[in-house]
Amino acid sequence: MTAGKLKSYRFATEAQWSKCIFVQTDRESFLKGEGIRPFAPFAPAATVFDSPGGYAPVVTRLREILWRDSRCALHRLTPGDDDRPETTMVAHAIACADRLVSTRRGLWAKGDRTDSLERYEDETLTRLLIARIPDARIIDIASDGHNSVWALIERDGEFFAVQVDRHGNNGRTINFKGISDAEAFVFLQRYSRFVVLTGGEHQKLHWFDAEGGAATFGLTVAAMRTCFKAHVIGSDGRDRVFLGGADDHGLGPAYVLILDADGNSIGDVALAAEDGPATGITASRDQLLVTSRRGLLRFTKADVVPEGSEHSQCMIVTPALFSADREDRRRWLRVEATGSFPEGSTLEISWAATDDPPAPPSAIFKDNSTSDSQAARKILNENYSQRERTVFQGAADTKRKNEKQTYSVGLFDVTERYLRVCITLTAGAGARLPVLSELNVLYPGRTLMENLPAIYQREESQANSFLRRLVGVLETTTQDIDKRIASMGSQIYPATAQEPWLDFIARWLGVPWDDGLPLEQKRAIVMRAPDLTKTRGTRAGLEALLEALIPGEPPQYRVTDATADNGFAVVGGASCEGSKLPAMLGGYTRWRPELGLGAVLGYMRLPCADQLDDGAWQLAGTVEVEVAATAEQRAAWKPWLRALIEQMIPLTGRLKFRWVTAQSLRGDRLDGTLKLEDPPEPHLGTDAITGLARLPEQALRLSACGEAIGARLR
Secondary structure: OOOOOOEEEEEOOHHHHOOOEEEOEOHHHHHOOOOEOEOOOEOOOOEEEEOOOOEEEEEOOOOOEEEEOOOOEEEEEOOOOOOOOEEEEOOHHHHOOOOOEEEOOEEEEEOOOOOEEEEEOOOOOOEEEEEEOOOOEEEEEEEOOOOOEEEEEEEOOEEEEEEEOOOOOEEEEEEEEOOOOEEEEEEEOOOOEEEEEEOOOOOEEEEEEOOOEEOOEEEEHHHHOOOEEEEEEEEOOOOEEEEEEEHHHHOOOEEEEEEEOOOOEEEEEEOOOOOOOOOEEEEOOOEEEEEEOOEEEEEEEOOEOOOOOOOEEEEEEOOOEEOOOOOOOOOOOEEEEEEEOOOOEEEEEEEEEEOOOOOOHHHHOHHHOOOHHHHHHHHHOOOOOEEEEEEEEOOOOHHHOOOOEEEEEEOOOOOOOEEEEEEEEEEOOOOEOOEEEEEEEEEOOOOHHHHOOHHHHHHHHOOOOHHHHHHHHHHHHHHHHHHHHHOHHHHHOOOOOOHHHHHHHHHHHOOOOOOOOOHHHHHHHHHOHHHHHHOOOOHHHHHHHHHHHOOOOOOOEEEEEHHHHHOOOOOOOOOOOOOOOOOOOOOOOOOOOOOOOOOOOOOOOOOOOOOOOOOOHHHOEEEEEEEEOOHHHHHHHOOOHHHHHHOOOOOOEEEEEEEEOHHHHOOOOOOOOOOOOOOOOOOOOOOOOOOOOOOOOOOOOOEOOEOOOOOOOO
């Protein structure tokens, strides 16, 4: 077996993945621990919120959606109340705004003057301050992701970005050199980049880094889509740029083009003919908001790539990996990619190897002006001794759609010192997005080849050896078995075992059990298995079970064993006639009716459902268990709590189980059960307490004659 003996470069955590180069990759998904995947497309159908036109959409810090219409009104859509947006008349600066920007400290808009900005309170829309940028014409504004905003300004024929803080003070000024006729811009916080849209006969997008200066690169708008004319630009503030416009210079169908931070196209969204070109765009991770002639259009993230859309794709390039020299000249074993690859998606594993030392990162990313896409292209275009590409199709078995799979590519014939691996994930139309959760590049440690006779070990040094490839397949198979064997200890230990294993261990140990128990209570019972099995049938065992099921101080339960607490009845004694030995009072119970001379009217009665008379029932001991629980806890615990307690009661005992309130378990001493509390709030429900909760007194009101003063005026 090979588990724990092979060496590998592993990419699974955020720190490990951060060494790679990402192209068209959803960084938000990666940072949230959801794996590496392409950007999710938007559904083609939008939810429409009608208004007399729509402009300047914005998402506030409270996740409310605001936009203005053409009648000086602001519409507010709160989460959970999607059908009824509120409408408010607003100040002139907001009513005429082309762009609204939300920060942690309020809502920003261009002021009435060409050199001013105004900040408003989010909820009340009260104006808080007016900030001015001297000798400037403010063109557009964008959030910096914190408390300040960036203003795109023109001054003396040049264009700048000026940072304005929440107090209205001017901060950093960044010069955008080499552009003219700037119309709008956005700021991508994660990459610290500005994207500026310039007009004129040939519209272009220019990318600037946070230091300004000359543009790092630019794209012609018409080259993105034939005869496309851009009207507005927006972003999600992190990774993506959205360009709204129409074909045939605004006369044809309207679209929203979507670009990543490096200017790569990652799809588009078509707008209906009645909407016309977009008048405003903003986005969050899960939704795209577009204003148009009809009002606000909200596009949500799609679970699958829509039919008729372009495929979704991303690429990850590892850093240069190094394998040291060995006497047997073995350097690399295989590449393993683990993740979820649904039907309709593909996983491409390609690699390139060389003996030449790789260029340092500083030579690839010069002055931080090189984008990840440019760096990936530069790396993949370098001269390598060997290259190879393998494509795997996603699993078609629907039963495994949420199960992780591992695909491997052999590297047995690679003898070069340095290796780069490139992973490409693609989802076609109608397919769910693939997700890469882990990547391993293995290089030799101890392998199965060393267990073969020496005559066969020579095959490892031969190129394209069939035996070496066959053993590599066995290594890949047995490694998974080794991992499962190595992890069996963690499956048996209650603190780390998975839920199916906990069910197995509990039945193996014979502790009280129910498959409907919550996971944490299952772990607690198995952890207390020694106490439960050793003291089963005793008060200590019953209390150990209740501590595992209902932890916390003071306890929410009380156990009363009448036989153990009070003992047997003794008739007679030292100074009285009668039996000196312990004696029990027995006889038939009141619910044993018999017709005859011994029948007494008004005394005998029919038995209840849980009252049996087997001749010795009345002699059995009674254990009373009281549990204090709220209505929600009672509904959750009722299916299994009594059944588990009965498994800990002796065979000769009877259980008397009662649901009580917390007040009934309180003592009269300061022992943790007595608490000074206000009367509970009155409410209707199964846990309402009669006599403690009461309705509030009626509030006093002034009569038409004023307040009563206790004296009559004559």
